[in-house]
Amino acid sequence: MHRVLSDKKAIALLIAPGLFLFAFMICIPIFMSAYYGSTDWGGIGKYNFIGLDNYREILFHDKVFWTSLGNALLLTAATVFLQHPFAILLAIFLTHSGKYEKVFRTIFFIPAVISIVVTAKLWSSIFHPNYGLLNKLLDGIGLEALKHDWLGDPNTAIWCIIIVVMWQGFGYALLLYYSGLQGIPSDLSEAAKIDGANNFTLYTRIIIPLLSPMMRVAIIIAVTTCLKQMETVFLMTNGGPANSTQFLGNYLYKTAFSSSLYGYGNAISILFIIFCLVLTVVLNKVLKKDIGEF
Amino acid sequence: MTNSLSPAAPLPSTKPHKEERRKVSGGKILMMAFLILIALFQLFPLIWLVDYSLLKSGEFFGSSFLKWPSPPEWQNYVNAFTYGRVPRYFANSLIITVITVMLSALVSLMMGYAFTRMKWKLSGVVLSLIMMGMIIPIHATLLPNFILFNKLGMLNNMYTLILPYSAIVIPMSVLIMTGFLETIPRAIEESAVIDGASIYGVIFKIIFPITKPALATVCVLNFISTWNEFIMANTFLTSEDLKTIPFSIMKFAGEYSSNYGAQFAVMTIIAIPTILIYLLFTEQMTKGITAGAVKG
Numbered sequence: 319m320h321r322v323l324s325d326k327k328a329i330a331l332l333i334a335p336g337l338f339l340f341a342f343m344i345c346i347p348i349f350m351s352a353y354y355g356s357t358d359w360g361g362i363g364k365y366n367f368i369g370l371d372n373y374r375e376i377l378f379h380d381k382v383f384w385t386s387l388g389n390a391l392l393l394t395a396a397t398v399f400l401q402h403p404f405a406i407l408l409a410i411f412l413t414h415s416g417k418y419e420k421v422f423r424t425i426f427f428i429p430a431v432i433s434i435v436v437t438a439k440l441w442s443s444i445f446h447p448n449y450g451l452l453n454k455l456l457d458g459i460g461l462e463a464l465k466h467d468w469l470g471d472p473n474t475a476i477w478c479i480i481i482v483v484m485w486q487g488f489g490y491a492l493l494l495y496y497s498g499l500q501g502i503p504s505d506l507s508e509a510a511k512i513d514g515a516n517n518f519t520l521y522t523r524i525i526i527p528l529l530s531p532m533m534r535v536a537i538i539i540a541v542t543t544c545l546k547q548m549e550t551v552f553l554m555t556n557g558g559p560a561n562s563t564q565f566l567g568n569y570l571y572k573t574a575f576s577s578s579l580y581g582y583g584n585a586i587s588i589l590f591i592i593f594c595l596v597l598t599v600v601l602n603k604v605l606k607k608d609i610g611e612f
Numbered sequence: 613m614t615n616s617l618s619p620a621a622p623l624p625s626t627k628p629h630k631e632e633r634r635k636v637s638g639g640k641i642l643m644m645a646f647l648i649l650i651a652l653f654q655l656f657p658l659i660w661l662v663d664y665s666l667l668k669s670g671e672f673f674g675s676s677f678l679k680w681p682s683p684p685e686w687q688n689y690v691n692a693f694t695y696g697r698v699p700r701y702f703a704n705s706l707i708i709t710v711i712t713v714m715l716s717a718l719v720s721l722m723m724g725y726a727f728t729r730m731k732w733k734l735s736g737v738v739l740s741l742i743m744m745g746m747i748i749p750i751h752a753t754l755l756p757n758f759i760l761f762n763k764l765g766m767l768n769n770m771y772t773l774i775l776p777y778s779a780i781v782i783p784m785s786v787l788i789m790t791g792f793l794e795t796i797p798r799a800i801e802e803s804a805v806i807d808g809a810s811i812y813g814v815i816f817k818i819i820f821p822i823t824k825p826a827l828a829t830v831c832v833l834n835f836i837s838t839w840n841e842f843i844m845a846n847t848f849l850t851s852e853d854l855k856t857i858p859f860s861i862m863k864f865a866g867e868y869s870s871n872y873g874a875q876f877a878v879m880t881i882i883a884i885p886t887i888l889i890y891l892l893f894t895e896q897m898t899k900g901i902t903a904g905a906v907k908g
Contacts, residue, residue, distance in 0.1 A: 320731070323811075328812075339779045340779050343776045343778075348752070418647075431886045433883065436858075439879055440657055440660075440879060451660060546749040
């Protein structure tokens with residue numbers, strides 16, 4: 319058995335296809351980015367090596383880069399402080415909803431499986447100044463004064479994006495917390511009931527604290543997905559108006575393909591990767607709290 | 613919680629809190645009302661989408677939210693098919709998605725086996741490298757991959773999408789496969805080897821049938837993400853003939869941009885396949901997502 323399992327040729331054959339695919343499509347491109355990121359390449363023709371100039375420019379002078387990061391932070395905050403509490407509450411409700419539990423669970427997740435192209439266009443239509451659902455709603459309840467070109471106004475556009483992202487990701491957060499609740503042994507709540515705890519104290523004192531490992535997972539996922547947010551923005555506003563809804567992914571795309579600053583765009587790519595890696599590692603460390611076995 | 617993908621542990625369908633109370637209380641009614649309200653919020657945009665896809669474009673500017681289509685404007689769907697080039701793009705998407713799903717399932721089965729069963733020094737290092745792929749934003753690979761494909765003259769091919777699509781789903785797929793393989797006892801493989809089976813015989817004749825549930829999860833997740841992928845297709849394809857289904861909606865940007873009914877019809881057509889797949893394989897997806905999240 320051991321001889322078969324340490325057959326070098328077999329191992330190489332099993333690993334090689336996947337590893338090559340991964341290396342060629344993900345690792346090598348990153349090295350290419352690092353290379354081009356230190357040049358002033360404009361997409362065609364010759365280019366010069368300019369060392370770390372791009373990075374210096376991005377970190378110290380590029381306002382849009384920091385706006386993009388700020389937007390990611392805002393989106394993360396909204397997700398963690400608005401979407402997650404709702405998700406936890408609904409996950410708790412779900413466990414008490416009896417035979418409809420599966421129906422609800424399925425419905426909540428449906429937006430998450432739909433193409434972002436569809437959801438982005440759909441919500442663009444909802445926010446549309448002329449035939450949009452939102453303005454019709456305001457008309458209907460007598461608040462015509464609030465009617466608005468929602469995506470055209472820098473003050474409201476970012477909130478529109480946040481609502482769409484939270485709407486689409488809600489089922490996902492709910493599913494995580496729901497499965498977290500399933501992992502909590504039922505004898506704990508039974509014991510608490512016998513000791514005279516009502517539902518409210520049961521949840522605030524016992525269940526929700528026991529949910530904290532799942533909260534940690536869900537928060538890390540939320541932070542990284544918010545940082546990586548691109549498609550919804552690309553399709554709804556393309557970062558506009560006036561970069562008020564810019565996110566890193568979209569910004570590097572725009573820099574390279576619309577402004578033909580390939581060197582600069584690649585430098586943003588590299589910083590983007592570094593931010594994601596560092597944040598994930600730091601969050602894993604910071605949020606790691608030993609809550610004990612149950 | 614860590615082995616939520618194991619064959620013996622059926623996921624969330626067991627409800628520990630369920631048997632507690634039977635009486636219908638005011639709190640319960642309030643709770644159900646709240647659940648229904650949120651469910652409506654999640655579904656209403658989609659209901660609106662389907663409803664308006666059956667209206668005439670002129671009716672979009674009426675004052676009602678929902679309008680009973682009388683008669684339903686099926687012409688929207690006909691227009692969607694012709695202006696949006698739906699049959700062509702649908703076929704492209706199907707080919708690309710099916711090849712990607714099969715390729716990534718095969719690769720993740722092979723890698724999963726090598727990572728969990730085979731003995732080699734670099735196993736841990738290579739696995740962590742692959743797992744880093746879950747953190748790296750794929751958008752950061754768009755630019756260098758575009759340059760790479762451009763240099764190699766590979767832009768505008770189906771495999772220009774199949775290769776990166778298969779690559780980006782590897783980390784998650786391998787994670788699910790290794791998690792599942794860890795839970796399978798090794799005795800069967802050992803007796804097969806004693807009976808003279810080769811390593812490939814073991815993987816494809818013994819392990820493959822046992823891992824079918826995990827492979828199904830991997831395939832469903834990868835089908836949905838590949839079918840919905842847009843930004844790479846937007847970057848690496850320029851040829852009209854190769855575009856995938858999300859681009860049907862883009863065809864309405866210019867000359868047909870005021871044909872709202874047909875646009876809503878196109879969006880409905882794009883959304884239906886993934887919703888169907890999800891409804892058919894809800895449990896497999898749920899398992900994959902929670903297992904991936906907890907371990908990742």
